[in-house]
Amino acid sequence: MRISTIQQFNSGVRGISDNYSSVTRTQEQISSGKRLLTPADDPVATVRLLQLNQESNRLEQYSTNMTAANNSLTQEESILNSVNNALQRVREIAIEAGNGSRNDDDRKALATELEQREQELFNLFNTRNARGEYLFGGFQSSEAPFVKNPDGTYTYQGDEGQRSVQIAGSKTVPINDNGKDLFVNIANVNRVNTEAAATNTGTARISLGTVENKTEYDSTFYPQGSVGIVIGAAGDTYEIVDSGGLPLVPPVTGALELEDDGSYNIRYAGVSVKLDGDLQPGDSFTISTGDSTATSTNRETRGVLETVSLLRQTLENGTATTDDKLQLRDVIAVSLDNLDNAMNNVLSVQTTIGARMNVIESTQTENEEVALINTTVTSQLEDLDYAEALSRLSLQSVVLEASQQSFVKVSSLSLFNLLR
DSSP states (O other), rough: OOOOOHHHHHHHHHHHHHHHHHHHHHHHHHHHBSSSSGGGGGHHHHHHHHHHHHHHHHHHHHHHHHHHHHHHHHHHHHHHHHHHHHHHHHHHHHHHTTTTTHHHHHHHHHHHHHHHHHHHHHHHHTTTTTTBBTTTTTTTSSSSSSETTSSSOEEOOSSOOEEEEEEEETEEEEOOHIIIIIIIIIOSSEEEEEEEEEEEEOOOEOOOEESOHHIIIIHHHHOEEEEEEETTTTTEEEEEEEEOOOEEEEEEEEEOOOOOOEEEEEEETTTEEEEOOOOOOOTTEEEOOEEEESSSSSSBBBHHHHHHHHHHHHEEEEEEHHEEEEEEHHHHHHHHHHHHHHHHHHHHHHHHHHHHHHHHHHHHHHHHHHHHHHHHHHHHHHBOOOHHHHHHHHHHHHHHHHHHHHHHHHOOOGGGGGGG
């Protein structure tokens, strides 16, 4: 076999170059601590590492989302605690206002505090988070959800949306609650209209009606639309009649029993009313379903601010007359029930907030476990085994040195050395 001088030199240089490249690559691995320096080192492992890196980025974003969601829910829970405290104080004021020993000045002083509580609730309903977004505006987080009109009424101008964030691959969690569901759509116990007939000969009045049993009201009273109460011939009984004045089938009658407060309490189909004053035989009273218009106070729902405002106005405008006292009694009774409904509604939402925070906590634990597994797999795929690499470097260094020495020996061979 003939080997030319150029082949000899090229072979030697290529060998040194390859060995030097191996040494250099191993040194780079050791200095970086990574087994894979280019995708060509292990294409399959490189693809898997890209997938793990994407998953890591997603988990990091989920972690950021969970932190933001938890902060938002924590703030909302704190605000709702303040709302419940304010409502509890309003309830105490309502009970105190019903104390018969209070005079007009006392009630006006209570009305002054109610005005402050009303403003406090209004401000709480328009709370913003750290990013300047309104908590209870639904999707409309850039504008105040509650607005006070020139006539003293309140309008909710947000929507019924609920913002959510993604905290896992197929899991989202709501981070707010809209003010309409929380503070506006509160079940109103005074969803019926009451009226005394103009032809009554007595001085009796009928109180504001309250719905004590919604199930009975929905199934029996609401389909009828309207019923009447007719005082019996002896003045000590009553009968419930339909809207045309005809007895119900089967008949509904009862005895008039005087209550401790001097009134007669009548209940029918989940609705309760009081009759006060001098009842005469043949006197009649009407109870009808409430008006569904937004301006009516006898609709199915009544907002928290509207309830507080109505109670405040009644205390401000009330006098010592019998009619005003009875009106105050009725408004207080309705307000107490509506305030209880509002507080129960807030407590119900607080329960869901706690459940959402539990979901966030458990999901965070799951994501941390997945992240730990991903880190372990990533380390196995790309991290360098230093013991193996150092041993390999030592071997490659010896091979490189040997190739260099052999090249020196081989390159010195020449026929010219044999010429004399």
